[in-house]
Amino acid sequence: MNAMTEDAPKQIVVATQGLKKTYFGKIATPVLHGIDIEIRAGEFVAIIGQSGSGKSTLLNILGALDIPTEGKVLIDGVDIATLTEDELAALRNRVVGFVFQFHYLLSELSCLENALTPVAISKGEATEEDTARVIALLERVGLGKQIHKYPDTMSGGQNQRCAIIRALTNQPKIVLADEPTGNLDSRSGNEVFNIMREMNRENGVAFIMVTHDDRLAQEADRILMIEDGWVHEVDKNEHRMKLLSSLKTS
Numbered sequence: 001m002n003a004m005t006e007d008a009p010k011q012i013v014v015a016t017q018g019l020k021k022t023y024f025g026k027i028a029t030p031v032l033h034g035i036d037i038e039i040r041a042g043e044f045v046a047i048i049g050q051s052g053s054g055k056s057t058l059l060n061i062l063g064a065l066d067i068p069t070e071g072k073v074l075i076d077g078v079d080i081a082t083l084t085e086d087e088l089a090a091l092r093n094r095v096v097g098f099v100f101q102f103h104y105l106l107s108e109l110s111c112l113e114n115a116l117t118p119v120a121i122s123k124g125e126a127t128e129e130d131t132a133r134v135i136a137l138l139e140r141v142g143l144g145k146q147i148h149k150y151p152d153t154m155s156g157g158q159n160q161r162c163a164i165i166r167a168l169t170n171q172p173k174i175v176l177a178d179e180p181t182g183n184l185d186s187r188s189g190n191e192v193f194n195i196m197r198e199m200n201r202e203n204g205v206a207f208i209m210v211t212h213d214d215r216l217a218q219e220a221d222r223i224l225m226i227e228d229g230w231v232h233e234v235d236k237n238e239h240r241m242k243l244l245s246s247l248k249t250s
């Protein structure tokens with residue numbers, strides 16, 4: 001590889017331009033006022049901000065689970081407003097993986113069957129190759145002995161690790177994780193985070209993670225903060241200093 005290709009900026013996998021979101025209920029709630037962000041292949045980005053600031057709203061829009069009131073969302077270079085419902089569902093299934101605070105594994109399926117569901121949805125049936133690949137991923141995250149177990153016989157951390165592999169099964173370009181460690185004790189939370197970071201580094205999948213945990217945010221490549229409806233990039237050195245002083249006083 002020559003220096004030019006090494007320095008070439010990575011592909012933008014998700015971007016927003018002038019993104020606004022208002023919820024219209026009895027009263028209108030403006031949440032996002034005009035967001036321009038770009039996330040590149042292989043980046044690990046943390047989204048932080050106070051409760052109610054709009055983190056989940058932004059993440060849901062980035063994954064095309066919700067639509068903006070104004071502005072553009074480009075997923076893998078495609079302006080999603082130009083797609084039909086079916087095209088959007090196909091793009092989402094091919095390019096985006098999701099991890100939520102609660103694992104949402106299906107209780108009647110084993111760990112392996114749960115992890116294979118995105119393949120089953122896109123292809124109808126998993127091939128032997130798919131199954132072997134997903135078993136290898138489950139083994140990679142320490143679930144080799146759990147593959148035939150059901151969610152209610154696995155720990156919270158094991159279920160969340162299975163949910164992460166499910167998000168990676170279709171070899172997406174982006175994984176969106178909404179407080180993936182929020183329901184776990186700190187040890188399991190750290191394990192789950194480390195697995196996401198390893199998967200990000202090994203497979204070059206971009207991760208966008210909403211978190212309330214400033215220690216985990218500090219481990220990301222970039223930190224974006226939502227404040228008063230706007231997003232700004234947080235200087236990681238300043239964030240580290242604040243984190244250290246809060247740890248000293250706590």
Ligand SMILES: Nc1ncnc2c1ncn2[C@@H]1O[C@H](COP(=O)(O)OP(=O)(O)OP(=O)(O)O)[C@@H](O)[C@H]1O
Pocket residue numbers: 023024025029031049050051052053054055056057058
């Ligand atoms: N479906 C909805 N209808 C109306 N208002 C909504 C809806 N969903 C979210 N909101 C409001 O939008 C704002 C942002 O919510 P959002 O869940 O995105 O915040 P958040 O930063 O993820 O919060 P938290 O950290 O508590 O999970 C909040 O004021 C919330 O009450």
